[in-house]
Amino acid sequence: MEVIKIIGTDDTPNVILDANNNIFEISGRSLPEDVASFYEPILDWLDDYSEEANKKTIFDFKLVYFNTASSKLILDILLKLEEMYEAGKDVLVRWHFPDDDEDMEEAGEEYADIVEVPFEQVGYSLD
């Protein structure tokens, strides 16, 4: 499968989707000018990937900021992972948040409530 690698900017996140190396990661800041078109290739990629998913998929979210428009698209990604999980694939979502960022931790909890997929919260220190 092709690899998606997007270098982040101050308003778009880093994205790595690399099935061969088992890396699935979105990190950084997300407030793109046009959220739908930014996330569209990512959602399309996941559609293709779900047809031939690896034995285990660990999807890492390590965002420091996202706006409400992005939050909707992040949910769309999680819903695709949920579909894969419900189809019998081994899927784990890891939600990384800075230790002192309650809002980001809470955002993870809310997503975990909404989607039916194994979900792990991982706090990290910025120092």
Add this chain to the structure above:
Amino acid sequence: MDDNKTDIKDFLAFAYSFYKTVKEFKINLVYEGEITHQIIKAFTSLTETNMEIDEESTSIQKKVFHVMVESLQNISKHADYLETENQRKEGRGVFMLGKNNGNYCITTGNVIARANVENIKNQLIKINSLDKEGLKTLYKQQIREGRLTHKGGAGLGFIDIAKKTGNKLNFNFLSLNDDFSFFVLTSTISKNI
């Protein structure tokens, strides 16, 4: 000729009274015009730099950033325009950022069609009636059921502002004519959170 002179005098007096008013209300940033993505980036980046200088906590910095982005995007996605104005453009409005006794105050003002006033007012009244748990539930319901508009709005902005600040949203609607109103929204990020 004399008229022109008076106009200029009035204008210079206005510039000074505007400056005084801005100082009086402790406003750090004031803008009127179109809210573009570039403007949002510039204002948030400027504010981040100022907050760094003021040594604000990361928590305050993040909350101010959040509320600024959502408030500015509300204007860019939802502001209507008066047909009588020369500048027939959507997405314009007033934005103000103030800091008073350590509390940040973020205010937006924009024209909206009167047909939308009831709906917005009801949303805001509902949000203000909810506690933290209630807001979480509403957020989860809206993110699941809401659809992204063609302008990229998720219908989550007001809820997110209320959640992030923990304060009630202050708002007002002023009637402009039969078809339009001016919508003002103020949110506060308290220094002790």
